[in-house]
Structure formats: structure tokens, C-alpha cells
Amino acid sequence: MSNKVYKPKAISGFPEWLPEVRLVEQQWMDHIRRVFESYGYCNIETPSVEELDVLRAKGEVDKEIYVLERLHKDDDDESEARLAMHFDQTVPLARYTAQHFNDLVFPFKRYQMQRVWRGERPQLGRMREFYQCDIDVIGIDNLPLHFDAEMPAVIYEALEGLNIGRIQIKISNRKILLGLLESMDIKDMIAVTRSVDKLDKIGVDGVVQNLEVDGLSKDQIDTVMTLVQSKDLTSITPANEQMKEGLEELIFVMDQLKHLPEGAVVADLSIVRGLDYYTGTVYETNLLDIPEFTSSVCSGGRFDDLASSYINKHLPGVGISIGFSRLFDVLYQNGHIKTGAKSPADILVILPNKEQRALASETAQALRKRGLKVELYHAPQKLAKQLSYAEKKGISHVWFPPFDEGGKHEVKNLETKEQIEADPNTWTKDA
RNA sequence: GCGGCUGUAGCUCAGUGGUAGAGCCCUCGGUUGUGGUCCGAGUUGUCGCGGGUUCGAACCCCGUCAGCCGCCCCA
Structure with a gap:
């Protein structure tokens, strides 16, 4: 026997917990599961891997994808599909829905609580392997806007029950800003949306500077900044049909959420989300009691056509995802999670x-x-x-x-x- | 992928050129059927790794790897 030991160390970005912390994590998951099921969402689990081509079907992904391969594979062997770890649960859902289309009942309401993998640099609240808790609804050809309001309602209930202090779900509709940009004939919309998205992180001056870099004129910047900071939706004059539609949808969704406590859900036109596939309603969620952590712990939105890369049907959907590990880690590191027993035994x-x-x-x-x-x-x-x-x-x-x-x-x-x-x-x- | 900082015991850290330390944790003991306190004893290290300078390096220099933070992006 050799006394040579391989000294174990944590792998950065791949969290693991001691039993007493895991116990709390499991309680959280149980709670979230109960809330999801109370709204009739059914669970599915998809493999950790997808074919690389499936993940890339929507075009190049800029996320760092982990690829899975056999140690002893034959280098010349092209007969094996390249497998890759999924980086979210939306793409697997799209594939799943297309593949099992004939066996599913629509609107298809499902939740999924699995690990996903992204090869990004780890930081507080950013891991390489983490849990997401997703709910999505997918319809055929159309999907009532009421579902856009159901998402935050479910999520509020799920998060509120975790005892994590005040949370705030911010809602917008991409059609509003994109409509405005189109009316102003701005070419690089993605750059502008990314700049605007940083408002609560870098402030008004920061966004203005970024927009200058993006090539907008003073007048254009004024128009954009005025819209993005508007508090009263009814006072906004739509510049075109798309913008009008977005405003109407957002007002409708907010109206459906009146039953939630004051401040739990707010309309915020600076929320637009990066490039992504979102086409209408978009969501982000902040922890108000941990202001130094500004990133969203729960995001999502509506997409016009989820699975067009995998099936010749028009399948609109709306969904939202709790960044479970991020949420848990940030609260734990900030001392907001009290652990108890190291055993489940009574x-x-x-x-x-x-x-x-x-x-x-x-x-x-x-x-x-x-x-x-x-x-x-x-x-x-x-x-x-x-x-x-x-x-x-x-x-x-x-x-x-x-x-x-x-x-x-x-x-x-x-x-x-x-x-x-x-x-x-x-x-x-x-x- | 880019930038900054940091690597010494399981954990938190002290040690700035002369034989590797403290606290916590852990193990055992303080006798025979009752824990948390207290007291005593004990275990624990390629000083991240490789090279260089030096009689001598945890310490100085170079490289490298890893970790943390920020950026990018996002849950």
C-alpha cells in the first residue's frame, strides 16, 4: 500500500456543501417544488447532455459549453455525436417538446430542477455547475398573455416562502424599447439593449456614456433615457405599433398582478435582457436586502417561437428560471442562512x-x-x-x-x- | 478571454534570510448508566509547484499553476 495521497481540494465553481447546509438546500428545493406543483406544473428531467448540434441549433452560442467525451475514444471516429453539457434548461425543453410533440398536452406546463454547466470564470453568485429551477408554458400557435402574469405570481410565492428577505420582480416588455429603437432607425439594437440593461449597475451617467460609444446622437440618447426611466406607463406616447403593443401587454400583466404586496412586482423599462430569444415580456429579480448583489437571481421572459429549430410548428412560450445555486450561495455567504442539525434524524x-x-x-x-x-x-x-x-x-x-x-x-x-x-x-x- | 490581489496544518492566520508556529477543529483521558463548560495529553504540514540568487530561502528574483475580486456575459 502506498501512503502517497492525492490531497483533495475544492474545484472552483463546482460547489458542494456540508450535510447541515445541504439539509437547508433540500428544504428549499422541496418548498419550490411544492409551489410549482400547486399551480399544476409537471416535472420532467432531461439528460445532462445534449448533442452539441442541438445546443447550437439556434446559431452560435457565446456561452462556454462543456463538451463530454470518452477518454479512449478513437480520434478518427466521426460516428459518435458530440455530446455537451446543457447550459440552461430552455434549449433541452425546446428539444423535448419537439421530440415528444404528439404525446404532450398543450399548453404544456412543466418545471425542471436540474444542474446546468457554464464554463465561465467563477465569482460570488457565479458558478460553473449550478441548479436552476425553471417553469415554462408552451402553447401551439398562441398562448394567453395571462401566463405572462402567472410566472411572477408563482415565483413570488416560491421565493417569499424561503424567508430570504424582500425580493422584487422587475417586469418589462422588449417590444417597448425595441419599437422605439426601430422608430429611430437604430441599427445595432443589441448593443443598445445591453447598455440600457446595465442601468441599475452603472447608473444613468454610465449608460449615457455607453450609448455614446454605441453611436447614438444626443437627442436619441435623451429619448431612450427618458423612456427607460419612465415610471408611469400610461403617460408614454408610443412611437409605433410595436411599442404600443408592448405597452399594452405590460400594462395588462401588471394589472393581473395587483394582488401581490406593494413593491413585490414593479414595471421597469430598463429591463431588456441581453440578446437572448425573448420577444415580449421579460423578468428579472433582485434581493432588496442584499443591495450589494445587483445581479438577478431569477429571470426569464416570453419567446414567440421556442422550438422552430427542432420542429415545423409555431410554439410560443413564456418561462422563468430561479438561479437556485446563485440565490442560495449569495444568501449563505451573506450569513442569511442559518444551518441547524447535521442530521435529519429526530x-x-x-x-x-x-x-x-x-x-x-x-x-x-x-x-x-x-x-x-x-x-x-x-x-x-x-x-x-x-x-x-x-x-x-x-x-x-x-x-x-x-x-x-x-x-x-x-x-x-x-x-x-x-x-x-x-x-x-x-x-x-x-x- | 482581459485586468488586479493572494497562496504557510482540516479552518482562520502569525512568521520578511538562520532547526516551521498559535487559536479553533479533531482524537484520547479526567474510572463503574447521561452531552454541551472546564482541565490535561496527543495527531496534523511536499510553507501551491519549478527554477534562480545565497554558506543557508516560507521569506529575495523569474516562471508557472491555483484561488479570490473586477470586466465580459449571465442564474
Whole structure:
């Protein structure tokens, strides 16, 4: 045997958690899943990989894609499709929808909670492997605008229940800004939308400077900045049909969301999203209680035609994605996530001595049958050791089976130190 | 992909040319059926890696890799 060890180290951008943190992460996921399902979204899971050609069907992707290959593959072998890790869940959804088109019921409402991979430089809130929790709805030929309002409603409920402080979902409609730019005959719309998108990060002056670089005239910049900072949607005069349509849609969506608390959802015309496939409504979400983290933790929007690269149908959709790992990591690093137990167990059953091993095991089993999570201590070690084990793991109760034939069961609450006689067939935690 | 900063024990760090340290964590003990405190003992290191300068390098120089932050982009 060699004593040479490969010293393990974390791989940057590929997070992993200790059990007590993972426990919280799982609770979050359970909660989000419950909310999604309460609105009737069904779950699907797609493979971690897609064919590289599928990922690139919409043209070149500027994201860094991880490619998967076999170590012993034949270099000349062209018979194998090149596989790549998916970088989001929207492209896999499009492929899935096209592929199973005849077996799906439309509007197709699905949620997906999986890891995705992007080869970007890691930073706080930016990883190379991370979870996203997506909900999307896809219709055939048309999809009611009401779904555009359902997205933020579902998301607000999901995030609100996580106890992460105040969140704000910002909504806009790309048709508004794009309509205006078109009316002004501006060529490089993508550059302009990217500049505008940075408003809350670099401020008005920063955006103005960027727009100058983008080649806009003073008047054009004034017009754009005035629109983008407008608070009152009804006061805006549309410059063309597209802009008018966008305004009407946005006003409709906001109207549908009146039931949410003040400030939970706001219209913000500076939200346009980078280049992406969004064509109408767009969403971004900020953590108001962590102002130093300005990036969105939950984004999405409407796309006119999701799957045209994979099927000859017109399939409009609207969707939104919680950047789960980003959200979790940012809150954790900022000390907003309190971890508790290092174990899911409610009870540690003590092993009193070797003679009572069978009884201890039966006791644990009786408690488990009643829905409790129970760990049994297997080594016949001194009680101090067994108790301190329960304490370190954060298990709240310790169960003492009888030490001798005919003795009584006892259970101890480690927080209150209270120890009482109890029957494993009737005892409950809250009693 | 570009720019800045940083690499010493599992963690946080001290050590600026002369035999590698502290605190925390961890393990054991402080006797026989009850933890968290306290006391005692103990384990833990290619000083990121490679080269150079020097009698001598964790320390100075060069390179390299890794990490963090910012940019780009985005969840």
C-alpha cells in the first residue's frame, strides 16, 4: 500500500456543501417544488447532455459549453455525436417538446430542477455547475398573455416562502424599447439593449456614456433615457405599433398582478435582457436586502417561437428560471442562512449495553414505523460518548431503551434536558 | 478571454534570510448508566509547484499553476 495521497481540494465553481447546509438546500428545493406543483406544473428531467448540434441549433452560442467525451475514444471516429453539457434548461425543453410533440398536452406546463454547466470564470453568485429551477408554458400557435402574469405570481410565492428577505420582480416588455429603437432607425439594437440593461449597475451617467460609444446622437440618447426611466406607463406616447403593443401587454400583466404586496412586482423599462430569444415580456429579480448583489437571481421572459429549430410548428412560450445555486450561495455567504442539525434524524436511540442490542433495534424500528426519523447507535460505548454524538449532530432527542429486563423506556430532550418515561408506540415529539 | 490581489496544518492566520508556529477543529483521558463548560495529553504540514540568487530561502528574483475580486456575459 502506498501512503502517497492525492490531497483533495475544492474545484472552483463546482460547489458542494456540508450535510447541515445541504439539509437547508433540500428544504428549499422541496418548498419550490411544492409551489410549482400547486399551480399544476409537471416535472420532467432531461439528460445532462445534449448533442452539441442541438445546443447550437439556434446559431452560435457565446456561452462556454462543456463538451463530454470518452477518454479512449478513437480520434478518427466521426460516428459518435458530440455530446455537451446543457447550459440552461430552455434549449433541452425546446428539444423535448419537439421530440415528444404528439404525446404532450398543450399548453404544456412543466418545471425542471436540474444542474446546468457554464464554463465561465467563477465569482460570488457565479458558478460553473449550478441548479436552476425553471417553469415554462408552451402553447401551439398562441398562448394567453395571462401566463405572462402567472410566472411572477408563482415565483413570488416560491421565493417569499424561503424567508430570504424582500425580493422584487422587475417586469418589462422588449417590444417597448425595441419599437422605439426601430422608430429611430437604430441599427445595432443589441448593443443598445445591453447598455440600457446595465442601468441599475452603472447608473444613468454610465449608460449615457455607453450609448455614446454605441453611436447614438444626443437627442436619441435623451429619448431612450427618458423612456427607460419612465415610471408611469400610461403617460408614454408610443412611437409605433410595436411599442404600443408592448405597452399594452405590460400594462395588462401588471394589472393581473395587483394582488401581490406593494413593491413585490414593479414595471421597469430598463429591463431588456441581453440578446437572448425573448420577444415580449421579460423578468428579472433582485434581493432588496442584499443591495450589494445587483445581479438577478431569477429571470426569464416570453419567446414567440421556442422550438422552430427542432420542429415545423409555431410554439410560443413564456418561462422563468430561479438561479437556485446563485440565490442560495449569495444568501449563505451573506450569513442569511442559518444551518441547524447535521442530521435529519429526530431521535438517537442509545445502545445501553451489548445485552440490549436487540431491544434497542426493535425500539428504533417501532419509532420509525410511526414516521419518526431514527438513528440507532451501534457501538456499545459509554453514554457520555453517545450523548455527545447526538449533541454534535444536532439530534434533538435521545431515546433510552431499558438497561435491564423489565425496565422502562425513557426519552431525553437535549435542549431542555428534560428526561421522561415514554412508550415507543405512543410517544410524540411535541408532547 | 482581459485586468488586479493572494497562496504557510482540516479552518482562520502569525512568521520578511538562520532547526516551521498559535487559536479553533479533531482524537484520547479526567474510572463503574447521561452531552454541551472546564482541565490535561496527543495527531496534523511536499510553507501551491519549478527554477534562480545565497554558506543557508516560507521569506529575495523569474516562471508557472491555483484561488479570490473586477470586466465580459449571465442564474
